[in-house]
Amino acid sequence: MLRYTIRRLGQLAIVLAVLSVLLFAWLRSLPGGPVSALLGNRATPESRARLVERLGLDEPLYVQYWNFLQRAASGDFGVSTGVQRGTPALQVFLQRMPATLELSALALLLAVVVGIPLGYLAARRRGSWLDNISITWSLVGVAVPVFFLAFLLKYIFAIELGLLPVSGRQEAGINATEVTGFYILDGILTREWDAAWDAFLHLILPAIALSTIPFAVIFRITRAAVLDVAEEDYVRTARAKGLTAMVIRGRHILRNAMLPVVTTIGLQTGALLSGAVLTEQVFNIAGLGQALSLGFQRQDFAVLQVVIIAAAMVYVLVNLIVDLAYAAIDPRLRTR
Amino acid sequence: MLTASLAACVASERDSAAGGEGGTLIFGAAGAPALFDPFYASDGETFRVTRQMMEGLVDYKPGTAEIQPELATNWDSSEDGTTWTFQLRKGVRFHDGTAFNAEAVCANFERWYNQTGAGRNSALSYYWIETFGGFAGDDKPSLYESCETTGEFTAVLNLTRPTSKFPDALGLDSFSMQSPTAMKKYRANDVKAQGTSFVYSEYAKKHPTGTGPFEFVSYDEGNGTITLARNEDYWGEKAKLSRLIFKIIPDENVRKQELLAGSIDGYDFPNPADLKSLREAGFNVQIRDPFNIMYLGITQKNNPALQDLRVRKALAYAVDRKNLVQANLPEGAEVATQFYPDTVDGYAEDVQKYPYDPQKAKQLLAEAGRSDLTLEFFWPTQVTRPYMPDPRGIFNAIAGDLRAVGITVKPVSKPWNGGYLDDVNNARADLFLLGWTGDYNSPDNFIGTFFGNTENQFYTGASPWGAELARQLQAADQEPDAAEREAMYADINRKLMSQYLPAVPLSHSPPAIVTSKKVQGLVTSPLTAEEFASVSIAE
Numbered sequence: 007m008l009r010y011t012i013r014r015l016g017q018l019a020i021v022l023a024v025l026s027v028l029l030f031a032w033l034r035s036l037p038g039g040p041v042s043a044l045l046g047n048r049a050t051p052e053s054r055a056r057l058v059e060r061l062g063l064d065e066p067l068y069v070q071y072w073n074f075l076q077r078a079a080s081g082d083f084g085v086s087t088g089v090q091r092g093t094p095a096l097q098v099f100l101q102r103m104p105a106t107l108e109l110s111a112l113a114l115l116l117a118v119v120v121g122i123p124l125g126y127l128a129a130r131r132r133g134s135w136l137d138n139i140s141i142t143w144s145l146v147g148v149a150v151p152v153f154f155l156a157f158l159l160k161y162i163f164a165i166e167l168g169l170l171p172v173s174g175r176q177e178a179g180i181n182a183t184e185v186t187g188f189y190i191l192d193g194i195l196t197r198e199w200d201a202a203w204d205a206f207l208h209l210i211l212p213a214i215a216l217s218t219i220p221f222a223v224i225f226r227i228t229r230a231a232v233l234d235v236a237e238e239d240y241v242r243t244a245r246a247k248g249l250t251a252m253v254i255r256g257r258h259i260l261r262n263a264m265l266p267v268v269t270t271i272g273l274q275t276g277a278l279l280s281g282a283v284l285t286e287q288v289f290n291i292a293g294l295g296q297a298l299s300l301g302f303q304r305q306d307f308a309v310l311q312v313v314i315i316a317a318a319m320v321y322v323l324v325n326l327i328v329d330l331a332y333a334a335i336d337p338r339l340r341t342r
Numbered sequence: 343m344l345t346a347s348l349a350a351c352v353a354s355e356r357d358s359a360a361g362g363e364g365g366t367l368i369f370g371a372a373g374a375p376a377l378f379d380p381f382y383a384s385d386g387e388t389f390r391v392t393r394q395m396m397e398g399l400v401d402y403k404p405g406t407a408e409i410q411p412e413l414a415t416n417w418d419s420s421e422d423g424t425t426w427t428f429q430l431r432k433g434v435r436f437h438d439g440t441a442f443n444a445e446a447v448c449a450n451f452e453r454w455y456n457q458t459g460a461g462r463n464s465a466l467s468y469y470w471i472e473t474f475g476g477f478a479g480d481d482k483p484s485l486y487e488s489c490e491t492t493g494e495f496t497a498v499l500n501l502t503r504p505t506s507k508f509p510d511a512l513g514l515d516s517f518s519m520q521s522p523t524a525m526k527k528y529r530a531n532d533v534k535a536q537g538t539s540f541v542y543s544e545y546a547k548k549h550p551t552g553t554g555p556f557e558f559v560s561y562d563e564g565n566g567t568i569t570l571a572r573n574e575d576y577w578g579e580k581a582k583l584s585r586l587i588f589k590i591i592p593d594e595n596v597r598k599q600e601l602l603a604g605s606i607d608g609y610d611f612p613n614p615a616d617l618k619s620l621r622e623a624g625f626n627v628q629i630r631d632p633f634n635i636m637y638l639g640i641t642q643k644n645n646p647a648l649q650d651l652r653v654r655k656a657l658a659y660a661v662d663r664k665n666l667v668q669a670n671l672p673e674g675a676e677v678a679t680q681f682y683p684d685t686v687d688g689y690a691e692d693v694q695k696y697p698y699d700p701q702k703a704k705q706l707l708a709e710a711g712r713s714d715l716t717l718e719f720f721w722p723t724q725v726t727r728p729y730m731p732d733p734r735g736i737f738n739a740i741a742g743d744l745r746a747v748g749i750t751v752k753p754v755s756k757p758w759n760g761g762y763l764d765d766v767n768n769a770r771a772d773l774f775l776l777g778w779t780g781d782y783n784s785p786d787n788f789i790g791t792f793f794g795n796t797e798n799q800f801y802t803g804a805s806p807w808g809a810e811l812a813r814q815l816q817a818a819d820q821e822p823d824a825a826e827r828e829a830m831y832a833d834i835n836r837k838l839m840s841q842y843l844p845a846v847p848l849s850h851s852p853p854a855i856v857t858s859k860k861v862q863g864l865v866t867s868p869l870t871a872e873e874f875a876s877v878s879i880a881e
Contacts, residue, residue, distance in 0.1 A: 037761025040538050044465040051768060051797055053464040053471075060463060061538045077537060084537035088759070090563060091376035092542040101563055157595075165602045172603040173596050178368045178567045178589045187564055290596045292566045300592060303724055305759050308537060 018322050025318050030071050033307050040087035043304045083312050088304025089297050095308035104187035105293035110278040112213040117220035125228025144225045147218035156215045156288040171208045173290035212289040216281050220274040227270045231263035272328040276321040365879040366585040370597040370609030374590045379546035380515045384468035389515040391568055394874055396518035396552030400509055404865040407783040409510050413519055423504025423822030430495040434577045436521035437557040444491035449522040451489040460535045469516035504822040510782045524551035555581040555875035566590035582878040608857030614672035614731045626857045629674050632683055632850035633868035634729040636777035639845045643769040643801035652710040654843045658696035660703035660747045661740055670735045671851050678847035680835045682788040688831025693839040703747040716750040720771035725758035728853035729777035769801045785831040786819045800844040807842050
């Protein structure tokens with residue numbers, strides 16, 4: 007098991023190294039670059055040339071990459087040029103990460119809490135109205151673009167009814183104390199209940215919008231898995247043995263059906279960041295998703311590099327954890 | 343229950359007072375300020391915030407581009423225009439308690455002139471370089487020579503030559519007076535290039551200190567809000583608001599939704615398509631006087647056909663600018679007859695005009711032997727500018743007009759920061775769309791910026807008149823006599839429109855600003871330089 011883990015971590019390091027080279031080269035092959043963002047639209051060719059020279063953007067690509075690596079080794083991943091100009095990229099990342107994690111966690115929680123029970127019920131009552139409605143809902147969830155859904159939610163609950171905030175993370179001017187950057191948690195830790203409640207209210211609509219796709223996937227996988235497992239011989243045997251319905255459903259059906267669902271949850275975690283890009287944009291949440299969209303708009307290499315590499319790390323690590331969990335369950339996998 | 347607690351939560355955050363005194367205004371900002379030291383800034387979103395906290399020797403009269411006294415009560419210049427004496431306002435203190443006097447003025451000028459390292463880069467000191475040319479020890483002489491204190495409240499600025507920019511340019515936000523004590527304490531000059539960007543000083547991030555009606559409280563990057571509070575010791579009429587908050591909302595649609603929901607009280611540059619619906623929904627939509635220009639840029643570098651004046655005139659006749667203004671620009675937009683609006687000195691009524699005349703355009707192209715002209719026409723995506731609210735629509739309208747006179751148009755679209763500005767500034771486009779919002783009332787700020795050197799977007803150096811035009815602009819800028827100077831600029835405008843035509847002026851668009859009905863006393867500025875001290879909010 008340990009050797010397997012070490013081997014997988016080695017693979018991870020290689021993947022990240024290759025990714026960082028490709029990403030570095032690709033970003034610099036895009037037209038534009040940070041110089042325009044820094045100089046604005048009034049730059050003379052002379053001032054551009056001076057800036058390019060000062061920032062070392064005229065060096066060959068491999069020299070620039072080497073310089074980047076050397077600086078990265080000392081924890082300096084460059085400085086933001088567009089997203090939060092003048093702030094070190096790593097700091098931008100750390101500052102914005104809690105917002106994205108908070109949103110993603112709530113969205114995933116919603117998807118799991120609604121998706122699994124609904125999937126189970128739909129499978130047990132196949133063909134019923136509940137089943138049909140749930141399936142339709144999950145199809146709509148995948149088909150409707152996030153920004154349309156977001157607009158709809160905002161229009162109904164925020165603008166027309168005034169029940170929930172339109173966007174942002176917290177009411178402007180609430181002046182909450184920041185401890186961890188997770189606003190709900192901070193409010194609880196500092197006993198500023200208003201601030202925690204306000205942060206939670208701000209998260210409701212974006213979390214619903216972001217949860218639609220993972221919900222649909224989790225719902226459908228659960229439903230399919232429960233249908234499959236219910237047909238298995240051991241379930242029939244359990245029934246024949248006269249076990250109570252409770253035990254059969256819990257211990258035999260649901261538990262065995264959960265294996266593919268757990269994998270799906272793992273994979274959806276990675277997919278949440280891509281969903282967060284749009285969601286954070288339409289709900290104006292200063293998280294990593296917004297950093298990515300602004301980073302591309304403003305050619306902010308430093309921030310894009312940090313965020314994309316970190317996202318890739320999370321993705322690969324989640325996969326690794328899922329695989330390890332499987333390997334722990336299924337010894338055959340470790341020897342392959 | 344949800345509604346009740348939310349309402350309570352909102353109410354607790356909005357301290358309001360009767361009679362429009364006190365209260366909090368929340369304004370939606372399109373972008374995050376990079377820093378709060380205006381000397382190192384050149385973008386409107388940064389100035390929008392620093393303008394509330396800091397003041398210059400002169401200011402622009404609310405609602406106009408004319409200057410008026412601010413920290414200087416009056417001034418005069420020597421006969422030759424190189425010595426400027428400023429009498430300063432007494433009894434003014436910076437937010438940290440430091441006294442404002444002639445020494446503070448000279449400390450600021452000396453700080454600007456003696457920048458070192460990264461601070462000399464135009465990515466940081468854009469307005470100093472643009473206005474004063476250079477720094478201590480440069481090869482190129484700076485406009486600035488020295489600053490002397492001849493009394494506690496008398497500061498004398500010595501220039502190396504006369505300039506049309508004075509004293510108006512001293513109202514620029516970059517030349518706001520900042521506390522020498524605070525700048526020293528928090529090392530304001532501590533900017534350095536790091537990686538592929540710049541890092542700013544602690545002063546610029548956390549301790550900006552001016553003399554203005556509002557003072558800095560905090561910048562919450564996680565929530566994207568900047569909070570300012572009323573300066574209770576302000577020398578003039580105190581601000582009506584007790585707090586002013588800027589909420590950063592990059593997405594224009596989200597700004598509109600926040601306004602509709604009542605979580606912000608106003609935002610800038612609403613989409614012209616939304617003006618009608620915002621008005622109908624009961625919001626104040628204020629239209630500013632236009633102080634900008636949009637032009638169809640022509641680059642003479644790569645296409646010899648464009649070095650022929652007849653071809654450039656054909657382009658001017660081919661574009662139906664009246665229709666463009668009516669169909670693609672907001673209410674109040676006007677067709678431009680020259681490169682700046684009529685509120686700027688030296689505007690000439692009698693320039694050559696180019697009414698829409700496709701026949702004449704075809705005839706001119708035929709005369710030049712260019713009836714089969716093919717042009718690469720660049721237009722920007724992912725951007726709207728106050729002078730160019732709808733780049734795609736504007737491009738389509740103009741491209742259609744050009745095709746109608748037999749020109750083959752090859753469209754090239756690129757993101758604003760993703761190659762468009764690079765290509766335009768490096769003279770790679772035959773035709774392009776761009777424009778300019780004036781910083782202050784000065785012809786030099788418009789046409790001096792465009793054509794003051796020959797290595798510009800238009801590549802005027804390709805024509806024999808390019809260097810001559812740059813010389814004329816320099817001569818006009820250095821003419822100390824105002825009447826004479828104005829005549830020189832008017833003459834340049836006439837030549838620009840009849841003999842040179844380096845680009846086709848298209849339009850002046852009035853940018854709008856929208857606020858809720860609760861907001862009172864906002865005086866709009868053609869320079870888009872609104873000050874919130876006069877604003878009150880009624881609950």
